[in-house]
Amino acid sequence: MSSPYLSQPSSVSMIMLKVLCAMIPAIAADAWFFGPAVLVTICLASITALCVEALMLQLRNRPVLPFLMDGSALLTAWLLALSIPPMGPWWMIVTGTAFAIAISKHLYGGLGNNPFNPAMVGYAVLIISFPVQMTQWLAPESVAQAHLGLGEVLDYMFFHILPQGMNLDAVTSATPLDTLKTQLHMERPIGEILSMPIYGAMGGKGGEWMAAAYLAGGLYLLQQRIITWQVPVAFLASIFAISGLFHLADSAHHAGPFFHLASGASMIGAFFILTDPVTGPTTPKGKLLFATGAGILTYLIRTYGNYPDGVAFATLLMNICVPLIDAYTQPPVFGKKK
Amino acid sequence: MLDAILVMSGLALFLGSLLGYASIRFHVQGNALVEKIDAILPQTQCAQCGFPGCRPYAEAIAEGRAEINQCPPGGEANIHKLADLLGVEFKSLNAKHGAEKPKSVAFIDENTCIGCTLCIQACPVDAISGAPKHMHTILSQECTGCELCIEPCPVDCISMVPVAVTVSNWKWKAPSYLQEAG
Amino acid sequence: MESYLLILVSTVFVNNIVLVKILGLCPFMGVSKKLEAAVGMGAATTFVLTLGSGSSYLISKYLLGPDLSYLTTISFIVVIAGIVQFTEIVVKKVSPVLYQVLGIYLPLITTNCAVLGIPLLNLQEKHDFVQSLLFGMGGAVGFSMVLILFAGIRERLEAADVPEPFRGGSIAMVTAGLMSMAFMGFSGLVK
């Protein structure tokens, strides 16, 4: 062993634990507005993630316990669970989580080695493979025509059974972003669309409160110095700027910047997805570049693309660029500043 | 039919003359690659690769007459460097040419040496000093450890001594936990 | 003007020749181990592709015409082969190390399906001369871009703790697959 012989009492598990804690307010908001289904999804994803992680560690001859305890698999599971519709069928959740952990994480060597954000890989696989199930989001309980209890949610997720006489349309709807896109396509004026019952004050009803909860969690992470300001600020600012520009140019067909900040995965993306240290750049300039690119791509994909939201694809596309971003944004070393 | 033949032959003629011009205009003198390969080789001049020295071996690699894994003194590290330079797959050292050994220098047992100068003639880097009928000495600073002097010695007074580790050439080890985690 | 821009955006991102059309995989896998080589390969391919699509447009329009259209494929191949040979001679002169690093892949640009594919697609889409050139260049830029990005990732993966059976080519294939999946995000951007 060589020096230093002292070290700070911090650990990877501690960091992951704090990130998980920071997500709790948003999960609570989710359960409050959309019912208990999200809790089932999170549990199922967590169990799958831990099992697959343990299995892969065993197969790779790595110590199982220390790596299970690091919390990274749980984090992936939670992020994925919060990105997909809460009442998706069980096999979809299991497939997505297993793909995220096994293929996009362990094939690359596990924690710290994966170039792509595992949760977003899981999401992309699911939305490409099961577009129907992936767009059946629960409507906010205040809007939906019917409510489902925990037992009924379980029945639907595992056995695909709804209570007698109930139609799936009674509890689900497209996301606010998706609705906006399809309705705009049908040439409805934007003011009329945004006054539909699924919309709230800024974004989607309920969804905007989740966004606020993610913001709160993110601020906690900033305060704890788990994440740095560059990624969230640059990401949100670039979404704000580009959506503002489009809104100014043509407000009849483009929702305003605050709508875009409060809708979809903007907030969870800014504070929890893009801030993943493993798959993001490490230099301050690189982080700004990375998040700005992700913001612009997110806006373009969610407004013009085929998919309801763009955060996942934007994250993956920017993940591809990370090694080069890192290489070309090295800060000058001591004594060699210009 | 005739058009087709005309068109194709016209095309061929045009491209042919273009290429002919290019090959004259951009003719390459010599091979800069040999220098780059030679710079990687350890210059032991031991001929274990089957060529009479490092430079001939470098030329052979550049011309594709030799594999990159024929140099035992350079070892795996050098094969990696050559593979990198040439953009080919790494191959482990060809055992036919010998095995990788810790760097050694030759040592002459001065009591046995008869001063025959045979080793001096064999040394590729003039690292042995001495005169006929006088005892010979290895200049250990210059010795490459090629072992070419051992064979000709009629009294077997030359042995290879591994280079000693001192404070000035001691190396830090890589942290050893890599195998367990990471 | 706008349609030209759309052609570029479409060929570089939305219909990326490698990740969406899955053409030209051979050099994509072969010359992406090192960044420098990837940059060199990208430049060489861009040169060949742009020149190739321009000249094949001229050939099919003015030399072959509708009568001799059965000669399209063979004459394209001949022209491309000529251009590749020319590039090879120039690269050998200008950068011997790049020549050595590109190795077999440099003459193999001839058989790079992207290089033949783009002129044929040009023909199929009935592009005019400028459109053909842009289509060729866009395809080449898209190819170079993903090749360079891929090389960046592969250089980083050199040090990753990839399980033994997946080292090298297999993890590269997995990565290419995931990249291709990410590029599906662009779908719909240009109709």
Place this chain on the structure above:
Amino acid sequence: MRKLFHFNGGVHPPQHKVESVKDPIRKPPLPEKLVIPLHQHIGTAAKVAVMVGERVLKGQKIGEATGNVSSAIHAPTSGKVLEIGNFPVAHPSGLSELCVTIAPDGMDEAAPFSPVDPFSMDPAEIRKILRDSGVVGLGGAVFPSAIKLNPGREKQVRTLVLNGAECEPYITCDDLLMRERADEIVKGAQIMRHLLHAEEVIVGIEDNKPEAIAAMKQAAGDEIEVVAVPTLYPGGGAKQLIRVLTGIEVPAGERSTDLGVQCFNVATAYTVYRAIACGEPVTSRIVTVTGNVKNPGNYEALIGTPMDFLIGLSEPLEGSRGALMGGPMMGFDLPSVSVPVVKATNCIIVKSEKLFPAPPTPMPCIRCGRCAASCPADLQPQELYWFAKAGNFGKAQEYSLFDCIECGCCSYVCPSHIPLVQFYRYAKSEIWAQEREKKSSDIARVRHEFRIERTEREKREKAERLAQKAAQTRAQIKAEENS
């Protein structure tokens, strides 16, 4: 007030300094045996200047400086030379180097010292005296001071910085020296200033040493400025202190003299004063003995004193296992506690499980970037680690591996507890080894080419000689036939 600058990063490890400043500097008794290594400085080892069995006096030269970068070695007390041979020295490798062993005779009889007046002498002469007095940097780098005190022909050294920051935890030897011998330090600084023609002298002391700052301020008067700098590890690194005090950043591989500033440790200034004004060579230094001992403190130890002798004086406690030389951030594990004190020994820390628990098993790097945020050299430690781990040393060098000062901040903050600095040391020594090999292979190439050319020339000459001879013979025969 002087405007202070700051450097990137830095950490605040626990100080542990109060334990060893309770007593003034202690004078240990004479040990039974002194083992004095001949290579205690950067550069060429000194050449032995005594013989086995010879009686030496305190201050007598036992090792002569050889080569451009070197320094002399002296007998710390009077006694008999017992042995000259290889003994284990204070080095992380645990290898042996040439040492002179002296058995003190207890009389402590000194060779005659000849003080000089530095202000009326040729600076080159003074530098010669410093070299022959064995004055080297006592902050830990042990670079011969005579070389650093040469301002060069045109180079102007504007600022002389005296380093009293002592930023490493546990170490207090400079603190006590400044408290007790501030006058001598200041006088030494004045000699150095004279040699360098420096316009200003600044003493930088971390603000966790108020007593030392007060003592130095009192001794310094108006000419020398004593500045309290914020306590932040590694604020006592020469480059970092120069940055804090003057705003100048000295890049790796460049000499600070070229940028108009030179930096010395306060203890070096003290030895400069002793060497010039008292004529007394370096035969002892202040050593902090602390850690798991009952009675931590500072000793004015003779060079060559076995470390376990000093540790014994401080009474080690239960559970002691081994010791560190230097501080806990940059020091190293002593292969054996019986190795001798050398000029670089500023501190000996006795280890115990409680003070230095084994680090947790390292986890993979998650690229969190804390190391980069704490790096005082503005490097990207996570990238260096990634390349060093893969054995890609060229790439590590591209990412400025050799700008790393091995301060240990990155390892200290790493949540994965990766021994980052060890990776860098490993990569550096591998690169040095490769460079040595490259050098010797270049020499071998030249010698081989020369030999080929020579043999060919000899062959050619021989052939020519033979041809000439043949022609001569033929001509002779022809002449004979004709006649």
